[in-house]
Amino acid sequence: MDTxxxxxxxxxxxxxxxxxxxxxxxxxxxxxLASVKMLEINISDLLTYRI
Amino acid sequence: MKTSKKESETYWxxxxxxxxxxxxxxxxxxxxxxxxxxxxxxxxxxxxxxxxAGLQPRDIKSYEDIAKVPKVEKSMMRDIQKKDxxxxxxxxxxxxxxxxxxxxxxxxTGTPVYQPDTWQDWEWWSEAWAYLLYAQGYRKTxxxxxxxxxxxFVAFWAGHYGAEKIGCEVVPGGVLDTEARILKIQExxxxxxxxxxxYVLGMADAAKKKLGIDPxxxxxxxxxxxxxxxxxxxxxxKKRMEEAWGAKVxxxxxxxxxxxxxxxxxAQPGGLHVNEAxxxxxxxxxxxxxxxxxxxxxxxxxxxxxxxxxxxxxxxxSKDVAEWSKDPCPCGRTFRLIKGGVVGxxxxxxxxxxxxxxxxxxEEVVLSIQGLSNEFEVVVTKKEDLDDITLKVEILPDEERxxxxxxxxxxxxxxxxxxxxxxxxxxxxxxxxxxxxxxKRFKDLRKQG
Numbered sequence: 001m002d003t004x005x006x007x008x009x010x011x012x013x014x015x016x017x018x019x020x021x022x023x024x025x026x027x028x029x030x031x032x033l034a035s036v037k038m039l040e041i042n043i044s045d046l047l048t049y050r051i
Numbered sequence: 052m053k054t055s056k057k058e059s060e061t062y063w064x065x066x067x068x069x070x071x072x073x074x075x076x077x078x079x080x081x082x083x084x085x086x087x088x089x090x091x092x093x094x095x096x097x098x099x100x101x102x103x104a105g106l107q108p109r110d111i112k113s114y115e116d117i118a119k120v121p122k123v124e125k126s127m128m129r130d131i132q133k134k135d136x137x138x139x140x141x142x143x144x145x146x147x148x149x150x151x152x153x154x155x156x157x158x159x160t161g162t163p164v165y166q167p168d169t170w171q172d173w174e175w176w177s178e179a180w181a182y183l184l185y186a187q188g189y190r191k192t193x194x195x196x197x198x199x200x201x202x203x204f205v206a207f208w209a210g211h212y213g214a215e216k217i218g219c220e221v222v223p224g225g226v227l228d229t230e231a232r233i234l235k236i237q238e239x240x241x242x243x244x245x246x247x248x249x250y251v252l253g254m255a256d257a258a259k260k261k262l263g264i265d266p267x268x269x270x271x272x273x274x275x276x277x278x279x280x281x282x283x284x285x286x287x288x289k290k291r292m293e294e295a296w297g298a299k300v301x302x303x304x305x306x307x308x309x310x311x312x313x314x315x316x317x318a319q320p321g322g323l324h325v326n327e328a329x330x331x332x333x334x335x336x337x338x339x340x341x342x343x344x345x346x347x348x349x350x351x352x353x354x355x356x357x358x359x360x361x362x363x364x365x366x367x368x369s370k371d372v373a374e375w376s377k378d379p380c381p382c383g384r385t386f387r388l389i390k391g392g393v394v395g396x397x398x399x400x401x402x403x404x405x406x407x408x409x410x411x412x413x414e415e416v417v418l419s420i421q422g423l424s425n426e427f428e429v430v431v432t433k434k435e436d437l438d439d440i441t442l443k444v445e446i447l448p449d450e451e452r453x454x455x456x457x458x459x460x461x462x463x464x465x466x467x468x469x470x471x472x473x474x475x476x477x478x479x480x481x482x483x484x485x486x487x488x489x490x491k492r493f494k495d496l497r498k499q500g
Contacts, residue, residue, distance in 0.1 A: 034171040038178050041329070041358055042064045049081040051074050 002044045009036045061383070063185035063217075067328040068384045075385065079331045080114040082357040087111055087120065090363040093144035096131050097365065118333070118342050122353055122368045125156075128164045128308065139167045145361050154205040156307045157489060166205070166307045167361045173212070175358055176205075176310060179329050180213020183314035186324070186382070187301040188274055189243060191218035196241035196272070198224040198232040198254065200487075205307045206279065210245045213311075219243070233258045233270075240271045248282025248292060249490045251275055252425040255295035267297030275300045279489050281411045283315070284323065284392025287419035302392050304371070309364050310356045313389065320380045322388040331355040332387075333366075334375060337397055346377035346390070351397050370397040372409070401495060403431055404438045406470050410493040413442065416464045422450035422457040426483040431495045438497065441474040448480055 012032045019025035058065035088108040090097035104121045111117065131140035136147050152168040168176065195214045199207040201223060214221050222239060224232045233254060258264040266272065275298050277283035283302035292300045302323055305311035312330045313323040325332040334343040334350040343350040352371040356364040372395045376388035395409035410429065417427045424445040432439045446454055458475060465473055
């Protein structure tokens with residue numbers, strides 16, 4: 001799951017880079033990244049912190 | 052990382068909610084270090100506070116070191132927001148333009164404190180509520196009614212978003228009056244509701260008296276989540292609510308500056324779980340500040356929100372008084388339990404005639420006596436250097452014939468549960484103040500001279 005979460009995050013960040021400032025892209029990417037952060041808290045942190 | 056279907060039916064996140072205690076501590080320690088460093092680098096307020104204590108991020112080397120970090124009190128937050136950037140002050144850790152949410156505290160204990168949150172923080176708020184609502188049995192099949200004013204206070208805002216996150220259908224009861232809300236609950240056959248205990252009881256009264264509706268018989272609400280007051284953890288108040296609505300009533304505890312940090316689960320174990328995935332909850336001796344790890348000893352709750360970034364909440368002195376439970380919860384969560392919920396606030400627990408009194412103890416007695424209404428008021432005064440305590444109650448009209456028995460029971464139970472004698476005043480039914488949000492039933496007038 002962590003691998004997939006990292007891939008979503010990378011794809012979202014790349015999308016933002018590609019948009020070159022289109023608000024409809026950047027703002028929706030911001031929301032995606034906030035949701036990704038919740039996935040990191042629930043899943044990835046356990047690996048990141050070697051729990 | 053493997054979980055069973057049954058675990059996913061029980062827990063919002065089985066991976067952390069069943070993590071052994073020592074691994075939870077390890078996770079909390081590592082996340083604490085991260086949020087401490089975040090605040091140290093970005094907030095002038097936090098850096099100043101920690102530098103004055105001679106602490107830098109590298110000094111937090113063990114879980115025990117966390118106790119060395121100075122606590123933050125609400126009064127400090129009031130001072131901070133007089134500084135730049137307007138209107139939050141120098142505890143802000145993100146550029147102002149990243150703040151998407153404004154809320155403020157209710158001002159019950161003084162000037163309201165402003166609370167900025169980014170969208171990520173707001174996702175985190177709803178995540179905390181998703182943990183608690185899922186633990187209380189909320190599922191996609193629920194239609195959740197929120198009889199709440201959707202105003203400047205955080206109150207049930209995050210409950211709305213948390214229920215949506217789970218997949219519930221959420222009905223915002225916004226500006227409707229009490230009767231319209233009851234009728235809407237009936238019309239839509241809502242299955243769950245969130246409100247303060249005072250309002251839950253007030254709605255049931257209004258339904259019966261004004262609309263001839265018996266909520267337990269005529270409505271479909273089967274679970275109620277309470278917040279804002281301790282009532283849902285006070286057995287007699289919980290019983291009255293559950294009987295009035297024919298529903299399970301669950302408590303939850305949180306604060307604007309902190310987040311939704313504690314919850315009762317469907318097992319109703321006589322206490323609240325602290326959410327150990329998102330918060331570090333420490334119990335400290337009120338006098339010495341010593342960390343209390345053992346059950347059975349009351350202390351003050353000091354909380355860190357481990358993932359809140361705009362205005363971090365690090366070792367916030369909640370003033371809430373509680374004690375750890377010695378028993379594990381039958382629900383299987385490894386998140387610790389606080390016994391009987393929050394029993395009071397350090398600044399509410401007061402000495403009267405030399406006896407320590409938590410106002411919740413009076414509520415427990417009054418609402419356990421059949422024949423008394425749900426409302427009461429306590430007034431403490433000083434008469435010639437002696438403390439004097441008056442309890443105002445209402446006897447229900449059809450119980451007037453039992454007046455002597457009721458008052459005798461009340462006096463006996465008060466003496467037994469609080470070790471104090473009271474002047475009892477009986478007021479006409481419906482004459483004492485009614486509240487919709489946070490009730491103010493305890494008035495200590497001694498400090499006013």
